[in-house]
Amino acid sequence: MMDDLFAEERAARRRTAEPLAARMRPRTLDEVVGQPHLLDEGAAFASMVRAGRPVSMILWGPPGTGKTTLAHLVAEETEAAFSVLSVTAAGVKDVREVLAAATRRLEESGGRTVLFLDEIHRFNKAQQDALLPGVETGVVILVGATTENPFFEVNSPLISRASLFRLEPLGPDSIELLVARALTDVERGLGGRGLAIEPDASAALAERSGGDARLAYNTLEMAALLVEGRGGAVIDLATIEEALQRRIVRYDKKGDQHYDVISAFIKSVRGSDPDAAAYWLTTMLEAGEDPEFIARRLIVLASEDIGLAHPSALGVAVDAARALAYVGLPEASYALHHAALYLAVAPKSDSVKRAMGEARRAVEETPGATVPPHLRSAGYRGAEALGHGVGYRYPHDHPEGIVPQQYLPDEAAGRVIFRPGRAGAEERLAEHLAEVDRRMGRRERRE
Numbered sequence: 001m002m003d004d005l006f007a008e009e010r011a012a013r014r015r016t017a018e019p020l021a022a023r024m025r026p027r028t029l030d031e032v033v034g035q036p037h038l039l040d041e042g043a044a045f046a047s048m049v050r051a052g053r054p055v056s057m058i059l060w061g062p063p064g065t066g067k068t069t070l071a072h073l074v075a076e077e078t079e080a081a082f083s084v085l086s087v088t089a090a091g092v093k094d095v096r097e098v099l100a101a102a103t104r105r106l107e108e109s110g111g112r113t114v115l116f117l118d119e120i121h122r123f124n125k126a127q128q129d130a131l132l133p134g135v136e137t138g139v140v141i142l143v144g145a146t147t148e149n150p151f152f153e154v155n156s157p158l159i160s161r162a163s164l165f166r167l168e169p170l171g172p173d174s175i176e177l178l179v180a181r182a183l184t185d186v187e188r189g190l191g192g193r194g195l196a197i198e199p200d201a202s203a204a205l206a207e208r209s210g211g212d213a214r215l216a217y218n219t220l221e222m223a224a225l226l227v228e229g230r231g232g233a234v235i236d237l238a239t240i241e242e243a244l245q246r247r248i249v250r251y252d253k254k255g256d257q258h259y260d261v262i263s264a265f266i267k268s269v270r271g272s273d274p275d276a277a278a279y280w281l282t283t284m285l286e287a288g289e290d291p292e293f294i295a296r297r298l299i300v301l302a303s304e305d306i307g308l309a310h311p312s313a314l315g316v317a318v319d320a321a322r323a324l325a326y327v328g329l330p331e332a333s334y335a336l337h338h339a340a341l342y343l344a345v346a347p348k349s350d351s352v353k354r355a356m357g358e359a360r361r362a363v364e365e366t367p368g369a370t371v372p373p374h375l376r377s378a379g380y381r382g383a384e385a386l387g388h389g390v391g392y393r394y395p396h397d398h399p400e401g402i403v404p405q406q407y408l409p410d411e412a413a414g415r416v417i418f419r420p421g422r423a424g425a426e427e428r429l430a431e432h433l434a435e436v437d438r439r440m441g442r443r444e445r446r447e
Helices: 002-017 044-050 067-078 092-109 125-137 156-160 172-184 199-208 213-229 237-244 256-270 274-286 291-309 312-327 333-345 351-365 425-440
Strands: 057-060 081-085 113-118 141-146 163-166
Touching: 044 067, 057 067, 067 081, 067 113, 067 141, 081 092, 092 113, 092 125, 113 125, 125 141, 125 156, 172 199, 172 213, 199 213, 199 237, 213 237, 256 274, 256 291, 256 333, 274 291, 274 333, 291 312, 291 333, 291 351, 291 425, 312 333
Parallel strands: 057 141, 057 163, 081 113, 113 141
Antiparallel strands: none
16 A cells, blocks of 8 residues: 555656646547547547557657657557657667567457557668568557658558558647646646736747647746746736747738738739748748648749749749648748749749630630631541541641641631730740741731
């Protein structure tokens, strides 16, 4: 009995030394906040874990979204032993020892083993291959956690033997709920210290945490220490800023400021001002704007405001969006700034936008237009008898691929839809197109 009392006291002392994020780790699936696609009733993940029949899995998501927590809960719900291998210390020998111990446990008592590998993407091929026999035979329930795309970083044989579950960044509402819990939980949180947080400080913390619960807890704990050190009990916005060690940019993502800042960013790129483009982009990123929204705007800008004046701009914008999907923030900030600066200094043309508008008007004004017979599909029996394809001249059979023939319908024949601009590569394109038009007998495009 005395030994039990001492064990409880030792455990209590260990808990007080743990950071707030560790103390507040959910103890059941019902305590987990966010990830409804995994945890709502009927979701595959929750169903199999609650049934006590989990399979090997890879949890893929940003930091602080609950990957380690879910790994622990898989073991808890399954009443399984929980083993951890360190990516920095474990070798193939250690992997085999864990599998051997799991085999003995299964054979001797029927007990299962959950093997948790944090940052599984950093395990080398030999380490990952050593896991295969244990995963394939069910000796261990592998739970691998990764912030990287597993299809690029994890061996294909291991992926094929595991279910993939993706975790999303926690929304601001979820982060605020966790903050409120921590401030009121007397046993594990800060509830016994009489602390409160101002609404704008809580909202700012939720936004600036970027969906990372661990960062939110660490910031809250530091803010609590700062306030108490000054003899206070209310955490305000300035304290959250100090705890985060960076200024919080006032920016309402749902209000006018959101639209004003993105408008300023777009107009700065369009106006070829790289300084302002970088300034407004940084404003949005620092304020927690959705980076995918920014990436989409860059892609639109590349065609709407640059287009054929600098054709590679679209590729740069698309590559930035891919980089964002691949590495995420904060590293993808480099790619977003790369694209924004590239687009800002590129020559500008709105000829694509103008051509789209002219094409739309032409279609609306010629509702009964039909495809000229010589352009119609001729790849079937009887087409020639209908006159389909008859008279079509294959451009590659003619010098430089240019042959005078009509491509617009009769109702729009002779209409000019695309007018090239005079900037960058589009000037050279315009010269080439003028020669094509001359040989095709078409109207002059330049006004």
